[in-house]
Amino acid sequence: MVSLCLCLILFLSPYSCHTVSDRVLNLFPEIREGIIQTVVMAAPKEKKLFTPGPLCCSRSVKEAMLYDVGSRDVNFLDCVKYIRKTLLEVAQVSPEEFTAVPLQGSGTYSVEAVINTTSPREGAKVLILSNGAYGRRMRNFCSWAGIDAHFQEFPEDEKVNLSVVESLLKGSERFTTVAVVHSETSSGVVNPIREIGQLVRKFQPNAAYLVDAMSSFGAMPIDVRASHIDYLVSSANKCLEGVPGFAYAICRTKHLISCKGNCRVYSLDLVDQYLNLEATGQFRFTPPTHTMLAFQRALQEFQKDGGLEGRAKRYQTNRRILKDGMRNLGFRELLDDSHEGYIITSYFFPKHPKFCFPTFYSKLSELDQVIYPGKVTKADCFRIGNIGYLFPEDMEHLLACIKKVLQEMGLPVPLSA
Numbered sequence: 001m002v003s004l005c006l007c008l009i010l011f012l013s014p015y016s017c018h019t020v021s022d023r024v025l026n027l028f029p030e031i032r033e034g035i036i037q038t039v040v041m042a043a044p045k046e047k048k049l050f051t052p053g054p055l056c057c058s059r060s061v062k063e064a065m066l067y068d069v070g071s072r073d074v075n076f077l078d079c080v081k082y083i084r085k086t087l088l089e090v091a092q093v094s095p096e097e098f099t100a101v102p103l104q105g106s107g108t109y110s111v112e113a114v115i116n117t118t119s120p121r122e123g124a125k126v127l128i129l130s131n132g133a134y135g136r137r138m139r140n141f142c143s144w145a146g147i148d149a150h151f152q153e154f155p156e157d158e159k160v161n162l163s164v165v166e167s168l169l170k171g172s173e174r175f176t177t178v179a180v181v182h183s184e185t186s187s188g189v190v191n192p193i194r195e196i197g198q199l200v201r202k203f204q205p206n207a208a209y210l211v212d213a214m215s216s217f218g219a220m221p222i223d224v225r226a227s228h229i230d231y232l233v234s235s236a237n238k239c240l241e242g243v244p245g246f247a248y249a250i251c252r253t254k255h256l257i258s259c260k261g262n263c264r265v266y267s268l269d270l271v272d273q274y275l276n277l278e279a280t281g282q283f284r285f286t287p288p289t290h291t292m293l294a295f296q297r298a299l300q301e302f303q304k305d306g307g308l309e310g311r312a313k314r315y316q317t318n319r320r321i322l323k324d325g326m327r328n329l330g331f332r333e334l335l336d337d338s339h340e341g342y343i344i345t346s347y348f349f350p351k352h353p354k355f356c357f358p359t360f361y362s363k364l365s366e367l368d369q370v371i372y373p374g375k376v377t378k379a380d381c382f383r384i385g386n387i388g389y390l391f392p393e394d395m396e397h398l399l400a401c402i403k404k405v406l407q408e409m410g411l412p413v414p415l416s417a
Helices: 002-012 019-026 029-042 059-063 073-089 105-117 133-146 161-172 191-203 253-259 268-278 291-302 307-329 357-368 391-407
Strands: 048-050 096-102 126-130 149-153 177-181 208-212 231-235 246-252 342-348 369-371 383-384
Touching: 019 029, 019 391, 048 383, 048 391, 059 291, 073 096, 073 246, 073 291, 096 105, 096 133, 096 268, 105 133, 105 149, 105 208, 105 231, 105 246, 105 268, 126 133, 126 161, 133 149, 133 177, 149 161, 161 191, 177 191, 191 208, 246 253, 246 291, 268 369, 307 342, 307 391, 357 369, 357 383, 357 391, 369 383, 369 391
Parallel strands: 048 369, 126 149, 126 177, 177 208, 208 231
Antiparallel strands: 096 246, 231 246, 342 383
């Protein structure tokens, strides 16, 4: 306390200066130590994030942001070039056929950018195949932009029905874009994107096929070629374990260029962004420099950890531990065992009068365990993510915390059927 008071007097005095302060700190090292301890104590406490995003990331990824770079510096331009090249490698597509276009903002920005860019000013018609909140969000994009859309909704706990999709594509309506979410983050359902893409190419070969792979890219196998995907979208802060700040679209270059002049929103024009990146290596507007430095490091760690196979193995292990542990605690999953997803898991609220989700969430947060704070399904469910910089021991600790919270809330453990 004496050290802290002396420190405050020293720095707040109108007669003090940095030179005097430095000298005093050198004479009294215990004061310096007191300042360091005070700063550490004041820093926000780190929590484990079991959410769909943002996610936990490694300390080295966060440390990569500690450097300031100019948006036109050679080092930063090399960073952007590396990211674009490596994303194509992760997607296992050829740079002669595809290009990666990063865009400032969250993943939502890039999904909206693709829909706007692939929709002609005249005669556009988007087919949206939806079984969750993120499919419904695509409908909102079209509504705001005045783009005609056929919104086909499926049950939130079922995959997109291929028979219905085939009937739609064989019908009289001509679609300029067909859009679907791969791993529907609101529930955990994984849609059959390969089979959908084959139907699109067979019955409506001129339509662009958009796959929102926000929470699956880098962790679940996606055969872009066999699925006939023209646009695949994801974000820096998902399974590649970067930090939020930008998203990207992996685009079939020939189709992208054919969309010049379509976009109704200047800042979301993927063609213009692509042409500027190709010509100058630069973003059109101020890029998220620190985020991209972090993502460069995240991609290096992704490769070091065994790429998609290594990342998938860790997430699958996380999911297995969570699944077994939550079942032992008496929780019921929204999805049955016919669903193969391992990105996120939805659990029904316990049918017990003492269960209150806000209390459940808050008590877990107090234990530094953060699950998704609310439901986006029609069913009363909460979600727990298995992705990000999480390991089996983190899942085990989360389960122990959930058990403790249930007991504090006065619920039986395991929960009654």
